[in-house]
């Protein structure tokens with residue numbers, strides 16, 4: 001019996017995200033049990049950039065629900081992520097989670113390569129903005145294997161399944177979750193599989209998922225993207241993530257060496273200025 005964890009990134013009760021996770025769950029033919037969690041219900045603090053998780057085997061030092069969420073992901077065999085579009089992007093809870101990603105390295109063995117699918121939902125056709133990229137970033141940071149991620153449209157709660165094409169997408173994702181991984185189709189980053197690029201002069205491109213650079217090659221039957229992977233890929237895959245962890249550890253050593261001279265630089269900026277503080281402080 002496979003354990004499938006459905007991560008719902010919307011607070012709307014029986015909204016389109018929740019419905020799509022359940023619809024995908026119904027389409028899975030492999031014997032499984034589906035457990036859901038609503039990500040924005042969990043208390044997730046902002047990363048404070050202390051880097052202590054790099055050294056601490058137990059992970060992040062902040063006291064919140066991160067470990068509960070990671071435990072659930074680690075004990076699942078597969079993940080379904082459902083994300084609403086808010087102002088042309090996925091909601092903030094996704095990025096708050098991703099920003100804690102340095103602490104995921106200490107659990108790499110439990111998280112690595114977990115099959116996952118993502119579904120992004122937008123109310124207006126074509127107005128999903130970066131939601132698909134945000135899904136890809138969430139799954140890549142988790143070191144999961146993004147088997148397939150799609151966008152569908154539906155505004156009012158429940159509307160998403162009134163469209164037969166959306167039900168078919170749910171079925172396709174259900175099949176992809178436990179099927180053999182398929183090679184990426186069409187224009188994509190050969191480092192990470194990302195499909196979102198920024199264009200620069202001279203046909204240069206940068207992948208917005210792993211930030212590796214490449215060239216757009218036109219003139220053949222189909223345009224193609226040739227990536228030139230840098231020495232320090234960052235989010236391309238699990239190996240890149242662990243290499244990045246080692247690089248950060250090296251930075252920590254560099255910080256220790258330069259701590260005193262940096263303290264002098266910082267001291268010059270310690271003068272008191274007026275800060276607006278939250279009233280609860």
Ligand SMILES: Cc1cc2nc3c(=O)[nH]c(=O)nc-3n(C[C@H](O)[C@H](O)[C@H](O)COP(=O)(O)O)c2cc1C
Pocket residue numbers: 010011012014015016017018083084085086087088089121122123124125127128129154155156157158
């Ligand atoms: C604050 C807010 C912002 C939204 N922004 C967008 C948007 O930029 N583009 C879009 O297509 N839909 C937008 N929507 C519509 C939702 O993405 C859509 O209703 C979706 O089905 C919500 O999923 P849910 O029912 O699981 O909450 C927005 C909805 C809300 C509440």
